[in-house]
Amino acid sequence: MATLRVEHLNKTFPAIERGSDATTAIDDLSFEIGGHVFVSVVGPSGCGKSTLLNIVSGIETATHGSVSVSEDGSPARLGYVFQEPRLLPWRTVMQNMLYVLEGEDVPDRARDYLRMVGLDDAGGKFPAQLSGGMQQRVGIARAFAVEPDLLLMDEPFSHLDAITARSLREQLQGIWTEAKKTVLFVTHDIAEAVQLSNRVLILAPGGRLFADLPIELPYPRKASDTEVAMAQAELLRRFEEMQEETDAARATDVAS
Amino acid sequence: MSQATTVAPASPIAGVGRLLRSPLTARIASYLFLLVAWQLLSLYEDRFPPPADVFGFLWIEVTGGSHGGIVRGEFLEHFAATLPRFTLGIAISMVLGIVSGVVIGGSKIAEALLKDTLLMLVALPAIIWAFLTQMWLGLGDTAVVITTFLSAFPFVAVNVVQGIQAVPRDLRRMSGAFHVSSYRRVRHLLLPAVTGYLFAGFRFAVIIGWNAVLLGEWFSSSEGVGYQARYWYDANRYKGFVAWVILFIGFIVLIDRVALVPLQRRAFRWRDTQVKQAQRRVEGIDVAVTGA
Ligand SMILES: Nc1ncnc2c1ncn2[C@@H]1O[C@H](COP(=O)(O)OP(=O)(O)OP(=O)(O)O)[C@@H](O)[C@H]1O
Ligand SMILES: [Mg+2]
Numbered sequence: 001m002a003t004l005r006v007e008h009l010n011k012t013f014p015a016i017e018r019g020s021d022a023t024t025a026i027d028d029l030s031f032e033i034g035g036h037v038f039v040s041v042v043g044p045s046g047c048g049k050s051t052l053l054n055i056v057s058g059i060e061t062a063t064h065g066s067v068s069v070s071e072d073g074s075p076a077r078l079g080y081v082f083q084e085p086r087l088l089p090w091r092t093v094m095q096n097m098l099y100v101l102e103g104e105d106v107p108d109r110a111r112d113y114l115r116m117v118g119l120d121d122a123g124g125k126f127p128a129q130l131s132g133g134m135q136q137r138v139g140i141a142r143a144f145a146v147e148p149d150l151l152l153m154d155e156p157f158s159h160l161d162a163i164t165a166r167s168l169r170e171q172l173q174g175i176w177t178e179a180k181k182t183v184l185f186v187t188h189d190i191a192e193a194v195q196l197s198n199r200v201l202i203l204a205p206g207g208r209l210f211a212d213l214p215i216e217l218p219y220p221r222k223a224s225d226t227e228v229a230m231a232q233a234e235l236l237r238r239f240e241e242m243q244e245e246t247d248a249a250r251a252t253d254v255a256s
Numbered sequence: 257m258s259q260a261t262t263v264a265p266a267s268p269i270a271g272v273g274r275l276l277r278s279p280l281t282a283r284i285a286s287y288l289f290l291l292v293a294w295q296l297l298s299l300y301e302d303r304f305p306p307p308a309d310v311f312g313f314l315w316i317e318v319t320g321g322s323h324g325g326i327v328r329g330e331f332l333e334h335f336a337a338t339l340p341r342f343t344l345g346i347a348i349s350m351v352l353g354i355v356s357g358v359v360i361g362g363s364k365i366a367e368a369l370l371k372d373t374l375l376m377l378v379a380l381p382a383i384i385w386a387f388l389t390q391m392w393l394g395l396g397d398t399a400v401v402i403t404t405f406l407s408a409f410p411f412v413a414v415n416v417v418q419g420i421q422a423v424p425r426d427l428r429r430m431s432g433a434f435h436v437s438s439y440r441r442v443r444h445l446l447l448p449a450v451t452g453y454l455f456a457g458f459r460f461a462v463i464i465g466w467n468a469v470l471l472g473e474w475f476s477s478s479e480g481v482g483y484q485a486r487y488w489y490d491a492n493r494y495k496g497f498v499a500w501v502i503l504f505i506g507f508i509v510l511i512d513r514v515a516l517v518p519l520q521r522r523a524f525r526w527r528d529t530q531v532k533q534a535q536r537r538v539e540g541i542d543v544a545v546t547g548a
Contacts, residue, residue: 057433080433086426090448099444100434146434 002069002076002149002182003034004056009065011051011207025051026207028065033199038176038183040193042239043203043210049186050083051207053152056184071149079148081156085135087127093138094123100146113141116175117168133164140168144175153185157192166223169195173220190239194232195221202235202242210242305495313499330484331503338480341397342469345404349461353409354454357416371417377410382468390475400480403472408465412457419453420446455520462516466508481507 011026025048033039041049054060056067057080069076087096097110114120117137127135140156157165173196176183187193193200194215202211213235221228275281291307298306316322318331359366360374385406389399423446431441473482481504488496 054429059429059432078433080430082426082430084426086430088427088444088448090451091444095444099431099440100436142434152433 001035001180002071003032004150004182004184005032005066005068005070006030006052006056007066009052009055009067010063011048011055011060012063024206026055029203029207029209030065031201031209031212033182033184035182036180037199038185038197039199039201040185040187040197041201041203042187042190042193042235044205044243045188047203047205048207049188049203050154052203053080053154053184053186056150057152069150076149077146079143079146079151081140081143081151081153083154083156083158085127085132085139087135087138089127092124092126093119093130096127096138097123097142097145100142109145109147110141113145114138116144116171117141133160136160137168144179147179149182151181151183153183155187155189158187158189165192169223170220172196177219190235191223191232194235195223195228200235202238204242205246210245211238213238303494305498309495310498310502313495314502317496317499317503334479334481334484335507337477338469338473338482341400341472341480342404342465345401345469346408346461346465348401348405349409349412349465350458352405353412353457353461354416357413357457358420360413361417361420367417374410374413374417377406378414380407380410382407382464382471385468386471386475389472393476395476395478397477399476400469400472400482403476404465404468407468408461411460411464412454415453415457415460416450419450422453423449451523455516455523459512459516459520462511463508466504470504 007030009026009029010024013023013025015022029052041052043049051060055062056069057078069078071077087093088099091099093114094107094110097114098106101110111120111123114123117140119134119137119141122130122134122138127138130138136156136159143151143153157168160168169192176196183197185193185197198215198217200211200213200215201209202213204210215231215235217225217227217231294304294307298304320331356370356374360370361367382403385403386399389403389406393399393402427445427449428441431445436445469480470482470485473480474486477483481500485497485500485504488494488500
């Protein structure tokens with residue numbers, strides 16, 4: 001488990017061509033998460049969710065502000081499940097797992113986590129021989145196999161069919177409860193956020209933090225639970241509020 | 257529906273039909289066509305020797321028989337002179353092509369400095385190098401090797417540059433997020449991504465380099481395949497000239513088929529499975545459609 005501290009984070013992408021505007025992907029974002037929590041970030045497409053995870057993981061740098069991830073004072077280990085599988089196409093599933101793993105018993109660990117996502121037999125196959133859903137599951141196994149203190153997940157189920165996504169969501173709750181990890185989970189699916197997380201951050205377009213809501217329900221949760229449905233309705237209401245606000249802001253922008 | 261699927265039963269006629277439409281048949285047909293065209297051409301043009309003459313000459317040349325008088329077939333001697341020059345020229349092209357490709361592909365500054373020069377080198381025909389090296393170095397192995405190297409090298413470099421720039425950004429970022437060591441990144445990400453381009457570069461180098469070695473020997477050597485072609489040309493023995501040109505082309509086609517293509521296939525196993533997968537999917541749809 002790790003502590004993630006985000007302070008006054010700003011990310012502006014410079015204009016690509018002359019005449020176009022720079023894009024502010026994240027605007028003065030601050031929050032802190034730590035311990036055995038599952039935090040979801042929800043927001044409409046383009047509001048800076050992937051950018052946030054990229055900065056946290058270090059593959060993108062912040063324009064202003066700071067991000068720190070620590071585990072009892074020492075740097076934390078990160079795992080990242082991307083929006084797409086991002087596997088090396090010329091390496092087998094097993095080789096893809098070993099690519100990111102260091103230390104002892106590495107093949108055993110890789111096998112364990114492949115079994116966790118139901119792909120015990122796929123180790124010798126190339127990514128192209130797997131379905132999209134199976135590839136994504138390899139991506140999930142890979143991120144878990146590094147046994148991270150902080151696990152970043154970027155809409156990991158959004159490309160999957162509803163049935164696979166549902167079963168993986170249930171599995172994920174089990175793994176998270178057992179493996180005691182800090183998870184930062186990005187989605188634009190409110191139902192998913194409510195079912196999985198004990199805290200939800202709503203981002204508004206332009207990368208502002210709009211709301212920070214706790215969801216205090218016991219695990220495991222099913223999408224069909226009444227409490228979950230009620231929490232969903234509540235979250236949806238806040239989401240609509242956010243949208244009305246941004247629409248209004250845009251209207252005054254246009255008027256002035 | 258009760259109607260049978262349209263999958264053809266294995267009748268002999270269908271088998272023949274499939275054979276006729278196979279790529280092998282098409283390839284054989286293309287050779288036959290060339291031969292027939294050649295034969296026809298030689299009927300109308302005296303200075304164009306008919307295939308039979310040329311292949312007769314070839315046979316003598318390859319078996320070391322006599323062309324009448326003291327001139328004997330010297331196939332092995334001349335290939336033995338040419339191959340080391342060719343191999344050395346290609347080896348130097350590969351080493352320097354990879355090094356300069358990595359430098360240009362990896363650095364914006366190096367790219368700005370050198371990429372246009374490289375493109376000019378690609379556009380420069382081998383015969384220019386053959387002339388220049390003959391002027392600078394006179395007769396001898398060095399001129400031939402340098403002609404080969406200078407002609408082949410830019411193709412290797414250009415392909416390596418492209419390969420390096422084509423390493424998928426998503427995969428680079430994935431490697432960054434997981435703190436994968438540079439050794440692993442080179443071995444499992446960079447090299448496989450570049451392999452395809454490197455192969456393309458190598459194949460080009462072999463083909464272009466083989467042309468260049470011929471030209472180099474034409475101008476700067478007194479032995480070798482290129483010299484031999486020139487010898488018969490200067491002697492006005494056109495069937496000898498054509499025979500050596502055929503040896504020359506035959507060699508490169510053989511190398512391509514026997515060595516380069518299989519090697520390439522092996523290196524791209526991962527991609528072939530993808531193709532096969534796609535084919536199977538298409539076939540699956542076919543069956544589903546015809547079976548419906
Ligand atoms: N490399 C980049 N260069 C320029 N602009 C970028 C870059 N990456 C992202 N952006 C911009 O930053 C904003 C946020 O992008 P980001 O990918 O973080 O959105 P997102 O919330 O993940 O969206 P989605 O839900 O569709 O994945 C967008 O307006 C996008 O156009
Ligand atoms: Mg995104």
